[in-house]
Structure formats: C-alpha cells, structure tokens
Amino acid sequence: MPPSPAACAPASRHLRLWWRRRGRAGAVAATFAAALVAAALLLSLSYFASLVPLSPNASPALVGLTLLRRAEEKGALCLDGSAPGYHLQRGSGGGSRSWLIHLEGGGWCRNLKSCASRQKSILGSSHYMERQVEFAGMLSDDEDQNPDFHNWNKVKIRYCDGASFSGNVKDELQNGTKFFFRGQRIWEAVMDELLLKGLRHAKQAFLTGCSAGGLATYIHCDGFRALLPKESRVKCLADGGFFLDVEDISKQRTLRAFYSDVVRLQDLKRKFLGCSSSMDPGQCFFPREVVKDIRTPVFVLNPAYDAWQVQHVLAPEASDPQHSWQDCRLDISKCSPDQLEILQGFREELHDAMREIKQKKDWGIFINSCFIHCQTLSSLTWHSPSSPRVNNKTMAEAVGDWFFDRREVKELDCEYPCNPTCHNLVFSKPFKG
Template sequence: MDQLVMSMLVVTALLTYARMSTSSDDDRLLVNMTVVSSAGALEAYCLDGSLPAYHIHLGFGAGANNWLLQFEGGGWCNDIESCSERAQTRRGSTLLMNKLETFSGILSNNASRNPDFYNWNRVKLRYCDGGSFAGDSKFDNGTLVLYFRGQRIWQAIIEDLLPKGLGLANKALLSGCSAGGLASYLHCNNFSSYLPDTTAVKCLGDAGFFLDSPGINMLHTQRIFFQNLVTLQGIEKNLDENCTSSISDPKQCIFPQYLLKYITPPLFILNSAYDVYQFHHILVPPSADPDGHWNRCKLNPKACGPDQIRLLHAFRVEMLTAVRSFLYNSSRGGVFINSCFAHCQSESQDTWFALDSPQLLNETIAESVGDWYFSRNVSKKVDCPYPCDTTCHNLIGAV
C-alpha cells in the first residue's frame, strides 16, 4: 500500500511541476534546510534515526511578526516492512532529502503570487516519520531500529521556532497538504497551546480530509490502514482526548470527520470532492479492482462510464455529508471544496493563485483562504458536481 501511495504522489508532483508556467526557474525561491540539532534531547528522530529538519524564510514589513507553518505530505507507512523501506528514502531520513526546497503557492514571497502571506515568516516542516507527525513509539528487534517519533518531531520543531519569533507571533496559520493536511487537523489544538492568547491562531487542511468510507467492494480499506498505522506508531495516545473518549473505537479519531467538532481554533477545509488519492485508494483501492475495470477512468475522468460517474458522485455526497455541520454551523470556519480531480492545491502556484487557477464564485483558492483568515468575507464555497467546473486543473488527464 505504501509503495502505491508513494508512486502516486511522485507522479502527481511531476505532473504539477510540468504544468507550472507562472514562474521561471530563474525566479524560484529556494530555501535552505535547518536541522534541529536539539531534537536528540527529546529523542525526536526520523524513521532512520536522523535529526528532523525544516526550511524557513523570514518575514518582512507588515508580516514580520506573522507565521505560517506548512506540514510536508507524502503518504504513510503502517507496517515494519514498508517503514523499513521508507527509512531508506527521503521520506524517512533527512540525510537523503534535498537541502534546498522550493517555496511556491502559499509559501511564495511574491505578493503577486501569494497576496496575503507573502511577507510572513514561512516554514516548511519536513516529513520523515511516516505517521503525520503524530506517533510516539520505537521498533527495535536487535537488528533493525525504527523510530516512530512524529509527535516529538513536531514538539522539537516548535520549540526550536518559539525563540526565533514564533512565540511572539501576532498571527499564525498552521497548514499542510495530504498527510501534512491530516497533520494540520491533528495538531491544530496543540499548536494553539504553544502560543500566547493574543495570537490569532488558525488552521488550514489541504487534501487532508480523508474519509472513513467503504470502497466499491464495501470494505473499509482506509480504516484498516489507519488502524494499523495508529497501532504501529503509537498514535492513539496523541489523538484528541475529547474525541477518543466519545467514540467506540478511539483509533477512528485520526479521521478528520470525527475530530472536526473538537478542533477549537478557526479552521479552513480545502479539498477536492474527487480527491485523486481518495479516488484511487479509498473508493477504488487496487484490491477492489483486480481486473482493472477502473484503470481508464482513473487515468482520465472523461473515460469513466455512467455507473462509475454515479459512484464518484456518491463519494462526493459522502464528503459533503461529513462536513455538513461544519459548513452550516461553524461561524469561524472556511470551506473550499471543488470538483477537480486534484490532490493538494495550496503549494502549487498554478492552483493557488495564477491567471488560470481553479475558482469558485469567481475567487481563487488564495483569495478564499485570505478572505477567511482576515475575516474580509464569508468564505464557504462548494462546487457543483463534475464536470461542471471549467476552471479545474485535473491531475489525471484532461477535463
């Protein structure tokens, strides 16, 4: 499962990069890695035992005291075999990561590409634990050692940033995409606890609203995957106590739909109703389609048959049902759920803020998030069903 997740994310990244036409290589913002040298005192290690890291680009002007933290995404590992393999890649070791990271989209320092957050202190937290920064356990059989220390990595990075100005922040936004988007849901309350009461703390989950939904074979593939993840990495004790004490299976609180009502800071849900990860691994996981009847549909939504479209629309309804209470009852919440076949839309310039970016009600994602964060306007937007949206940047084939 983990290899499939990683393969899909790599393909998605390549497609996204190939389509980015709003900036040239010459004006990309490349930011150096900062290794958290003090993390060893907390035993906050990546899967392979290396020290965690982040990239920071300092704010300036009116944004000098504001902070945006972005969790990196990249799937999960939920068994020893897949985690051992992951530990030997950039997803499990900072020693194997690129030391320069491109900041674009919500991380850009260009006002014309990121109008509301360009001059903030912007930080990208590198992902090397395979558990959405939430685990706290260790595997050691005498031959192999794996560290599942995502929660400690989160703590170590925050404690490294607090004296650098985060502890005096006027405004703060915790964000992330994919597994990082899930992390922004899981850590939103905790993030607020590190900061002064005077700090305006808000959270944004991009492509992190993974549904606890059965696939076309009526099996809960993602639920089983997450249950194994929570057990292996010791995540349960770090899940929200209000959620875990109110549900029959506390492991379910890793799903945002169960956690949502317990998140206290203002929250923005950015997701596609036809999220390609969820389409490929929750609605139609490979195990549910051994003969490949969905292969053409997965590669190009135009190739989907009527019955397949009906199931995709039903999946969209499930997502809207899961956020219904938040959508209509949360006075401080923001929502941008479009009908694009996409996954992660805040870090890529072309989907965040560009001339041809996806829009709902004539607003881009960047404008909608900015309206919500700065309380300029009510920012709750839900798209009509596929294929009505002509502004989509579909990551699998053309609309």
Template sequence: MKQEVCIRRMWHQHEKNNRKSANMGTSILSPRRHLNRGVMTFVTLLLFATMATLVWNYEGVQRLVKLVPTEGFSIGAKRPTNVLTPNLSKENETSTGSDSLKKEDSAAIPVEIKPLQPLVVDLTILKGAVAKGAVCLDGSPPGYHLHRGNGVNARNWVVFLEEGAWCESEAACQLRARAHLGSSRWMNVRTFEGILSNSEKVNPDFYNWNRVFVRYCDGASFSGNMSLSVKDKGKVLQYRGESIWNAIIDDLIEKKGMKNADKALLGGCSAGGLSSILHCDKFKTALPSANVVKCMSDAGFFVDTKTYKGENKIQAYFKSVVDLQNVTDTLPKYCTEKRNPIECFFPQYLLSQMKTPLFVVNGAYDWWQMDNIVAPDPLGEWDHCKNNASRCTAAQLNIIQGYRQELLDALKPIQESKKHGMFIDGCFHHCQASYDAFWSGQYAPHVNGQTASQALGDWYFERDTKTNSVVDCAFPCNPTCPPKTSGALSVGRPSFRNWSKRG
C-alpha cells in the same frame, strides 16, 4: 650473422602479432581515440548514475520532469527540490542561505516586469532534537526550511507540513527510512511555491510572512509515539512523530522568534493536511500570546468510507498505522474518550469539537482517495474510468458522485459553523497550496469567481462575512479544472503507496 637472425625473428614475430590482432578485430587506437573513448564512457556512466538517482527519489523525478499538471505533486517547481543526495554537510541548528541577497538583486526591477524566480530555501537540521528523542524513522534528526518575513508582517507565521502518505508496517517504514520521507540524510533544499511563495502576485496574503516548511520523516502524520526503538531484520526504526512536532515547534518558538507571533497559520498537504487538523488545537495552545491563530488542511480530509465493493480498506489501513506507531496517545482526547481511536485519525470525527478555526481545501473528487479509498482496483476494472472520467460507466459515475456526497456530509460541521470554512472544487486532483500553478496560477480551479487562495485569505482575514463555505457543483460542470484533471482521476502519478494491490 646471429644478430641478423635475431632481428629477422623479432620482425616476423611482430608481423605475426599484428595479423593475430587484425583477425581478432582488435583495433590499435591512437592516444586521442583512447581519450575520446574514455570521455564517452565517463559521460555514459554519469548519465546512468543521474537517472538512477532520480528514479530512486520519486519527488525529485516528479519536480524535474515537466508532466502535464495532474495534481500538486507533479508540477510547479522550477528545479528539483529533493534530488536524492545525502546531506553530508555539518548538521547545525541554523540555515544559511542567500535569500537576502536575492531580494537586494531584484529590488531595483520594477514590479510589473520582475521575472518570477524560484525561491530555494536551505534546510535547517535540529541536531539537538536527537537527545529529546525527536528523530526520523532511521534515527536521524528532523528538519525544516524557514524563509523570514519582513515589513509589517515580520511577526506573522505560516507553518506548512509536508505530504507523503503513511507507513503501516515495519517493512513499509524500512523502505521510507532509506529516502527523504524517513531520513534527513536524504533531504535537500526546498523550492517555496504557492502559500510559501515570496511573490506578492502568487501569494498576496502571506508572501512576506515568516514561512516554514516542515519535513515529514515519521510516516504517521507527525503523530507516532513509540518510546522504544523497534528492530526489524537487524535494523532499527524510530516512531517519534509527536516528538518531532514538539521539537520543531519549540525551536521555532524559542529560537526563531515565533513566541512573538501576532498572527499564525498552520497548514499542510495530504498527510501533512491531516496532521494540521490533528495538531490544530495544540498549535493554538503553543501560541497563547498571538492575536489570530488558525489552521488549514489541503487535501488532508480523508473520508471514512468503504470501497465500491463494500470493503473498509482505509479504516483497516489507518488502524495499522495507529497501532504500529502508538498514535492513540497523541490523538485529541475529546475524541478518544468517546470513540475508537482509529476513528479519531479521521478528520470528520474531530470537527464538531475543534476549538481552533479550520479551513479545508479539497477536491470533491480527490484522486488519491478515488484511487486508494473508493476504487482500489487490482484487477484493472476501473482503469478506463480512472484515466478519463468521461469513460466511466453509469454505475461508476454513481459511485464517484456518491463519494462526493459523503465528503460533503462529513463536512457539515464546517458548513454549519461560523468560525470554520472550506473550499471544495469539483475537480479531480490532490493538493494545491504548495504549488504556484494550482494555488493562484493558470491551473487554479475557480468556484464562484474565487480560487482556493482567495477564499482562504477572505476567511482568514474575515474580509467576506457572508459565507465561509465555497462548494462547487458536481462533475463535470467546472470548466476551470486543471487540464487532464477535469476528466481524469489520476494521470501522471501513481499512488504513493498502492496498498490496495497487496494480497
């Protein structure tokens, strides 16, 4: 009897629990439904983590998301080049890749039907550079990507410096130190395009040269020279851009064979383009046995000019960079002996005394300079004009055209020189050389029937001795400007660091 009572009590308690669960809306899942819910939760978390990673790494987002091309940073790559993934592999002084295997795989395909495959090049970390003080902002070793040349051009070199603006304060440099523009721990593989491409169609003049892409992680155009570490809120910053430059060039010369170079070209985009000007004569000095050494700057000719309100924000900004990272000692002596060191960070004050031939590629309406130098606009008064130049008022157009004239005036030493050259199109964009579409593809601006790629090649190899300067007519005359840039100052990508909006 007692056993029967116990069984009934257990049954009643079971029914009571079931009713309670039903009232609370708790469903009893089968093992399969439990598994499905677990898989869905895992997939959701994975997608969220991926999106968070891409949002944190701006470069990865810009290359992964196929926005309509507006300028060099947002188009071209077939796969993300710097998705924010810490470099956890063992740091070494040599890069290992499958470049030779790719060549063998594609060698049997006829040229006329060969598909254009992205060339992804591994990162070379210079661990030994740390002992020389050549370190990124966070103290990690610097790095570069090298794809070897072949055939008759196996002794020729293109060295290209990465873009990425600057950091003018310890807080700004701390922010950079947490990503690939301040730490090699966050660098990854790189897709080679444009002037770095191994496609003869895309890059006919340099496709089989040794091509090097130097990573930018110092925040001062490879020119910082602070010997002591700087502590900020318990964290240490290193301003060693000049040491990074020396370490990488030394490694290329001594260990990678650049000392045997026959021809060489130093280039760069944006902040890297400015650096290629600042280091141009040093590059020539480092290769005394080379027969031809020249330099090119892509969107790196920043003009010392005032804003539309008459403020000289860019000079104040560059002063902060130069002072913070002790850049003065690394600037060309022929300039600093006669001028304020801040002025010597502007290319226009260096041209007349540069010894090494230089080629400048620049949009006459460089959107970065429009957005940060000419019309920094915290109140939004220029928003309509910046989104579409056809909406600019007559006064705004006058300011824009005035900037173009200031750019051309600053470039007069090149126009008057037989050794220098330039390609100035009438488009609103920023950087061309490291992207297929802008360099020689469907979005490459044409001036007098030439692209910037063709003009550079003619100048470098002295194929056209008539003129080294190609200058476009004023906006809006050029129908070959990239879509949404022929009438837009900056679409799809905000300024890297919109310092004009602070205070």
C-alpha cells in the same frame, strides 16, 4: 506533504502525470502499501506545477534545509534515527511578525516492512532530503502569486515519521531493528526551535499542511494555538487532508484497515482521548473524528474528487480485479456514467462528513469539483489567471478573505463536470515490465 523530484524518480518511471485543462467531461495490504509509495509522486504536484512560471520574474525561491539542533538529545528523530529538518524563509516589512507553518505530507507506513522502506527515502530520513526546496503557491514570496502571505516568515517542516507527526514510542528496537516512531516529539521540538527564532512574538500565525500533513494540521491545530500569545490571530488550513472512511467498490474499508495498523504500530490510540473505546482504532485517525474537538478556526480545502482517494481509497487496484476502473482512475473524463454516479456518491460522502463543519461560522470551506489532490503549493492552482475558481474566487482569495475576516467563506462547488476552470490530473498507464 510534496516530495522532491529526486524522491519521486523511481515512481516516475511507472507513473507520469501532467496538467490538462478540462472544460467538460468526456491482496489489499500489499497493493495499498504500494499505492502509498505512488502517493509520493502524486504529492509532488506542486513541484511540477511550479515549473511553469507565471512570468519571467516569478520563479519560485529556493530555501535551504535546517536540521533540528540536539535532535538526538530530545529524542526527536526520523524513522531511521536521523535529525528532522525544516526550511525557513524570513519575512520582511509588515510580515516580519507573521508566520505561516506548512507540514509536509507523503502518506503513512502501516508495518515494519513499509516503515523500513521509508527509512531509505526522504519520507523517513533527512540523509535523503534535498538541501534546498522551492517555495511556491502559498509559500511564494511573489506578491502577484501570493497577495496575502508573500512577506511572512514561512516554514516548511519535512515529514519523516510515517504517522502525521503523531507517534511517540519510547522503545527503539522492533524485531531487532531500530525504528524511531517520534512524530509527536518532532512536532514539539521543531515548534520549540521556531518559537526561539521569533514565532513566540507572532502577531498572526497560520498552520497549514497538505495530505498527510493536512491530517497533521487537524491533529495539532489546537496545540499550535496554545503556543502563541492569546492576542495573536491564529488559524489553521488543511489542504487535501480530509480523508474519508468509505467503502471501496468491493465493499471493503481499505483506508480504515490501513489506519488501524498505523494506530497500533505507533501507539496512537491514547492520543485521541475523545475517540470511543467501541470504535475501531483506525476510525480515530480520520478527520471526521479529529475535528470534533478542535476549537481553533480551521479552513478545509479539498477537491470533491480527490485523485489520491479515488485511486487508493474508493477504487484501489485490489478492489478491481477486472480492471474496469483503470481508465477512470487515470482520467476522470474517461469514467462511465455508472462510475461517475459512484464518484458523485463519493462527493456526497465528503459533504456529509463535513455537515457539522458547515455550521461553524468561524471555519472556512473551499471544495472545488476537480480531480486533483493538494492545491495550495502550486503556482497554477493557488492564485494565477488560470487558477480553479469557485464563485469566481481563487483559493488564495478565499483563504485570504477568511483568514483576515473579510467575509465568511463557505465555497462549495457544483458537481463535475460543471467547473471549466479545474486543472484535472491525467495519469498514464503504469509501465508493465
């Protein structure tokens, strides 16, 4: 769920991020819609991180874009009606029958106006997608960076439907304009194509995703398992995808309201049959509800202080008319004691939402105390000498141990600012002009 630098260029004029190693702490709808555009920049973390190679020979591989065949015939189309795409890097040697599938993220669109904006970007049209992307972190083919999965077949599926690969609306015309809400069909059609390319013979397969793609991973995990041989080892991993249904600092449930619009727009309620009819439609879209019915083992990888959620769910700009949270939202080391107390409460909300998951012996958990978002596609955060660690394990080591059943993995970090290995994001103030 990261966009390319080209996709992030407009946002980067207003919001700049860089890595900073920390040892110690030192109108809602319109605002939130704009925040989701900023999410595309934040989700480009893996790109910026991958610009810093670990060694002269560790530059990320460039992998070409493949457009889905007969997309129009299958009705599997991006928001603008263009063919969806994916990037496939073939495995080798002992990994030739192992597959790692990654679902890209990049927020959601809640109404026709915001979806129309996405139609003119990589998040809604393959016409704007780069023809090559870098594979780094858990997609890397470098054994030092990616010891357990480096020689696997690896696929990055591009995200262009606006609803975490979930919509399936037959009608194309919406208020006189064509919109294709076909995320479910994109998922099915790309899977069919990959099965023909060897996925159906996989001895082991791993479905992963970041942010909105992490949410999609929860949604499609069991369906992915059903596509593959019963004797295959199949698991899933969601990175930065455990979004919380919490009140913001003004006591509004900003993300629930947003999700409710997404669910109604793309007619998703019927997809979540286990969701109570008495619940708000948006509640059905939260991982806390989705995971209740998952039978396939899942690894939950999340920062306790998810930078995207802090900025757009816990303390969105519309909830802070006095701008008292501005510095804290940009740099966690600048949070006041009272703000840190609220952030610690947010961390507790995450732990509470995962209470049942902690009891599942075959599920994995890695929750670090960092101010960041997605972490698996970055060469710095996935597995490097300076990677964040919990109980002296990098996330690559923890995920590998769990996937191959080397040990049970439930890595739960202490409260910020206890972990000196964190890479915490620091943002500049938005440009006013």
